[in-house]
Amino acid sequence: MTRPIRIAVTGPCGQIGYSLLFRIAAGDLFGPNQPVELRMLDRNSAEQNSKLKGVMMELSDCAFPLLAEMTACPDEKTLFQDAECVFLVGARPRGPGMDRADLLTANGEIFQKQGRALDEVASRDVRVCVVGNPCNTNAYIAMKNAPSLAPHSFSALMRLDQNRAMARVAEKLNVPVKTVEQVFVWGNHSNTMYPDLRFLRTGGRRVEESAFDQEWLEQFVPNVATRGGQIIKARGASSAASAASAAIDHMRDWILGAEGKITTMAVPSDGSYGIPEGLMFGFPCMCPGEGQYQIIKDLPMTPEVKQRLVVTRDELLAEVEAVKHLLP
Numbered sequence: 001m002t003r004p005i006r007i008a009v010t011g012p013c014g015q016i017g018y019s020l021l022f023r024i025a026a027g028d029l030f031g032p033n034q035p036v037e038l039r040m041l042d043r044n045s046a047e048q049n050s051k052l053k054g055v056m057m058e059l060s061d062c063a064f065p066l067l068a069e070m071t072a073c074p075d076e077k078t079l080f081q082d083a084e085c086v087f088l089v090g091a092r093p094r095g096p097g098m099d100r101a102d103l104l105t106a107n108g109e110i111f112q113k114q115g116r117a118l119d120e121v122a123s124r125d126v127r128v129c130v131v132g133n134p135c136n137t138n139a140y141i142a143m144k145n146a147p148s149l150a151p152h153s154f155s156a157l158m159r160l161d162q163n164r165a166m167a168r169v170a171e172k173l174n175v176p177v178k179t180v181e182q183v184f185v186w187g188n189h190s191n192t193m194y195p196d197l198r199f200l201r202t203g204g205r206r207v208e209e210s211a212f213d214q215e216w217l218e219q220f221v222p223n224v225a226t227r228g229g230q231i232i233k234a235r236g237a238s239s240a241a242s243a244a245s246a247a248i249d250h251m252r253d254w255i256l257g258a259e260g261k262i263t264t265m266a267v268p269s270d271g272s273y274g275i276p277e278g279l280m281f282g283f284p285c286m287c288p289g290e291g292q293y294q295i296i297k298d299l300p301m302t303p304e305v306k307q308r309l310v311v312t313r314d315e316l317l318a319e320v321e322a323v324k325h326l327l328p
């Protein structure tokens, strides 16, 4: 029988965790022939311990054929021991009126501790996707605190922003979302992100800007960038099932390959497009499989797009400055 892949998830009692775990165990991440082992860690309190027990009772009751083993872990080191695939979800979400960066103080320390533990005990081939906000800078903190792991083991979730952009385009053009390609998002998972439509294709054909009316085009960028806030307003809680789904898309494409499609990942910059090396920045990437990705280089830039990248880069640099005390 195929060896189970060891997957670690933080925040299993939260909203995203509750969706993510069941999707992973059902086979949505690694397909119908790959067993998985789930390791979970939430905050150590009587309430969260009881919740996690309940989540595990439900996972068990699904009788998932692919769920080979599951463990509630007492600490980070047990959680990450030999972990191959890690979702760092556990962190506070923002509420109405807050920006994601307001969470830096509340959440930053979590990722310092987790980075250190990953450094010590994770598989040397681990792949980490940070979901907890502000996800780019939290991923940066974790990466910097794990100097013995390759920086390219770390990433942050911006696939949700790409999925949102694809969905808006599909709605506007009245085409199936599966036909929408080559939409991606630059920068920070924040209001400064830049969803780029310049290379859009549907059904394999280029779509020019003239296919959209001016009013829609003007609203497109803010609409995608503030979608998280719109959901908080409508639902009274931040996006959960869509975030879990995007996290699955991100990790699946990274590890198994994206079949030649462009996919957005926040990854440590290699200096491309004038983004300082190491900064955790949303780039268009190709994922050839086997846990590899390549940042797509040398895309043509206009003065407007360059300016957008400068704004979101500077915001990320300011976030990094604010968490200097959490970096080694």
Ligand code: NAD
Pocket (backbone or CB within 6 Å): 010, 011, 012, 013, 014, 015, 016, 017, 041, 042, 043, 048, 089, 090, 091, 092, 093, 094, 110, 130, 131, 132, 133, 134, 135, 157, 158, 160, 161, 189, 238, 239, 240, 243
């Ligand atoms: P939630 O409050 O429902 O759940 C968070 C869970 O994490 C809770 O069970 C909490 O006890 C646990 N937790 C907190 N600190 C922990 C720690 N140190 N170790 C382990 N577990 C810990 O929140 P949620 O809605 O699931 O969102 C989780 C995070 O994901 C938030 O920061 C949210 O802003 C972020 N998010 C990111 C994206 C994205 O696209 N990057 C999308 C949606 C949400």
Ligand code: LMR
Pocket (backbone or CB within 6 Å): 093, 094, 100, 133, 160, 189, 227, 228, 229, 231, 238, 239, 243
């Ligand atoms: C999202 O984009 O839905 C998440 O980052 C949650 C939030 O705070 O917006």
